Amino acid sequence: MPHRLHLETFGPVHALPILHYRLEFAQLVRQAVEHVKPDCIALELPPTLEAPFLRGVRRLPEISVLHYETAARAGRGETVYLLVEPADPLAEAARLALERAIPLRCVDVDTDSYPRHDEALPDPYAVQRLGLAPYYAEYRQAAAVPPGPEDRRRERGMAFRLQQLAKEYGRILFLCGMYHLERVKAEYGLPQAAPLERLRRSGVTLCNLHPDSCREVLGEFPFLSAVYELRRGPLPAEPADDSAGLRKRFSAFELVAGGKREVPEAEVLRRAIERSARHVGREGEFPDRQRCILRLFQEAARHYRQETGEPVHLWQKRAFFRFARNYALVNGMLLPDLFQLLAAARGCLDDNFAYAFWRLATCYPWQQVAADLPTITISPEELWGGARRIRFRPREKRHKGLSPLGFLKRKREKRPGEWLEGFDDPAVCSYPPEDVVIEEYGRFLKQKGALQLSEELSRTEPFTASLLDGIDLRETLRNLADGRIYVREQQRAKGGVGGVVVIFDDDRNNVKFPYRMTWLGEHDQESDMAFYATPPPDNVVGPGICRCEYGGFLLCYPPRRMMDVWHDPDYAFARSKAEVLLLAALDYSVEKHVVYVAARPPRSAFRLLAARLGKQIVYLPLGSLSPPKLKQLRVFHILHGHGKREIAADYIW
Structure with a gap:
């Protein structure tokens, strides 16, 4: 240096x-x-x-x-x-x-x-x-x-x-x-x-x-100024990592105690800044801007996961920093400014992450409205002569025709422990509207898998005597110098798609998604299902109603055939819950093909095993599917007793 x-x-x-x-x-x-x-x-x-x-x-x-x-x-x-x-x-x-x-x-x-x-x-x-x-x-x-x-x-x-x-x-x-x-x-x-x-x-x-003006008009954006201020003197103690976030969820034990003690947003952001101040350089050194931006991204990703349940993947992080770097270079700078970072956050992830990033980047813990001086509000145009504006809209679930403040009408506990009285029925069941959504998506994945098989079996050849299934314009243009026309023959894959496995998170350590369950279809249009998810007691949202998130699931049709796959000794050699679901799909599928959706393909041993069983695994990368749709699918509810279906709509939002 x-x-x-x-x-x-x-x-x-x-x-x-x-x-x-x-x-x-x-x-x-x-x-x-x-x-x-x-x-x-x-x-x-x-x-x-x-x-x-x-x-x-x-x-x-x-x-x-x-x-x-x-x-x-x-x-x-x-x-x-x-x-x-x-x-x-x-x-x-x-x-x-x-x-x-x-x-x-x-x-x-x-x-x-x-x-x-x-x-x-x-x-x-x-x-x-x-x-x-x-x-x-x-x-x-x-x-x-x-x-x-x-x-x-x-x-x-x-x-x-x-x-x-x-x-x-x-x-x-x-x-x-x-x-x-x-x-x-x-x-x-x-x-x-x-x-x-x-x-x-x-x-x-x-x-x-004014704190609102503080977010817009400082020479350095507030997060940098706050980290610099903390490192001027003795560093604060490392904040306790109690996973305190801005996400509203209640466990059964917290309900008995009268509800979760929510940490104020200002306190969560202050802890994030104090934690960052300790990790942007050795004690006695001053903060490096590049390290500050990295810590800002990491803390925003932590809050994003706490609020939405979605992690920031490595490929998203790589895309964010590559986009921000190129944006800065186009403007003749080495590192991006806050506007460029927000544009990268919105473009490479989504509006919810951009909002979490902005909220932390513009947080300055010491600024208050009440002060010993008159408080003034000024705009960037007044101070610097101009401003760049960016808009992002964090997605909030709303229903057409209802007030945007309808969530205020959502039912709440009248007394501590009231919702625990709804857990008197030992039987559990699903919420039918969510069943319809996931069955439709399962059919969509089957069609997508069949289409991919057809693409793999199609062939292109120069036109001689027959147009086959039509002219392949892409191949014809690619070989334009040859002066020949290429035609394409589509071949339909033999056999349909019987099982669908979707893996959101491998959870090899069995920490995040320890709850495992096998459900049988209730009627002829519903598949049997096996899944692993977050524990239901961790998020009680109503009397006998729990909110969970899938780590992975299996859909297999026709229904009422699947045994408890989690205790089947035939699958004991599987290394993870995702492999158990894939083995069950190969075992129970009556069709030749099984669709496997995950971040990475299965081990080669599974393709050999599928071939011995006369089956074939069709792999679809998780990143090729719509992220908003996957977020919607991951959330589901477990009801303790069929009678809860009549009141579930009042508590599920």
Whole structure:
């Protein structure tokens, strides 16, 4: 790792070139203070703003915004905003000066007519890898915006004040924007006069930033600022991993105790930030932006799984970071910003994950509406002159014609333990509307498997005497140079599809889906079913009604033939529950083909076993099916007694 710090020295002045509101430069300020051990710290701020700015610094980690009106030009004035946030190098320098009792001076010139510069700056993360010296050298070569009269006026004023400070202090640490530093250094070597400037500015107001605005207007998005703030001092204790999340579920024991003690959302997000702060680098090191983004993704994936029950798969993680990287490179950056990360989250996973990602990325635990200052709400357009907008819609199950607040009418326990009184019937049964859905999907998988078999048996050949089943346009275009037409012959697979096995999770450790059951079809249009799932007592949603999630299931038609496959000694050699279901499908299927849907194909030994039984396994990758449909299928309900079917609709949402 190269030495990242670089200081421009002239006289007793040690100047640190910075970019405002960037995490990497706030870290360099701390290194510069340790290296220089200054007698005085000079900031690129006008003295007229020093008092309110320092008050905002003393409020940190609560974020403040300083604002005032400029003098009217062309008939109207302009509102100027200055954020005081942890990841800003000027705020970090002022905090260090206050903590270590180092004299602090503001040396800039107060002006009303300073223009806005829009520069295409290189990614500040390059400083983390290359160091500040080559970064600053490249910046000086690429800087193309010529200085205006106000720039020259400010630079001469800063040079004059540094000359005055040099008479009083031996070592001065000067924080200056890269755009101005080279010319300030040149002006320092020349005689300078006191600048003609405003000595006092009225109407300067310091306000508390509203938490909602905090999510949108900070220079660094709130998660980064919060991690940086936590790593400034002693790291907090590792939060207990009690799997506390935002998902609403009740177990039988919790119902007896009066319901689950839900952890507030703010507390869950705070724990995630504290956990991240401990894992983005060794103690004493400052956070690396790339590691922070990785931890943000991991914590968002944890919340996503707690809320939806769906894990973030490795291929989704790979697609997310590849998309975000390419999006950043297209815009000339090394690492993506928050907008690009949200676009990747929505595109590579879904809107629910994008919402979980946004909620954590924009969480800043210390910001509150109630504060010792007036609270102000500002928009990105007011502060930065523009904004990029992204929309995502977390999916919530609604029924047409009902109020979107219909979930408020859902029945709840009137007293602790009321729902446990519904578990008086030892028999269990399914919920018929869910049976219809899963049977229809089973028929769909059978058709898809038969179509795949037909595709495998089809053949293409050059046209000679017969068109067979039609012209194969794809093959004809692929061999256009030959000047021949290709035709395709479709061959129907012999034998139908008898069994369907769908594996969502292998659960080889038997931890997540320990509940196993074999159900017989109740009528001629319903298949026999074997499955493994989450334990019913873990999620009681009504009297004698439990919500479960499949780890995997088997559908086999015709019904009323299947024995208890989980205790069949013929399947004792199976290594996992998924293999038990596949063996049962091969054993009970009256048709030649069995459809097997999983993340990975079965072992080759099963294909040999199927061939000996005169069967064939048709493998469909789980990723080739619709994720929203699979999410819908995974959830089902177990009712304790047929009588619960009459009231189940009141509790199943």
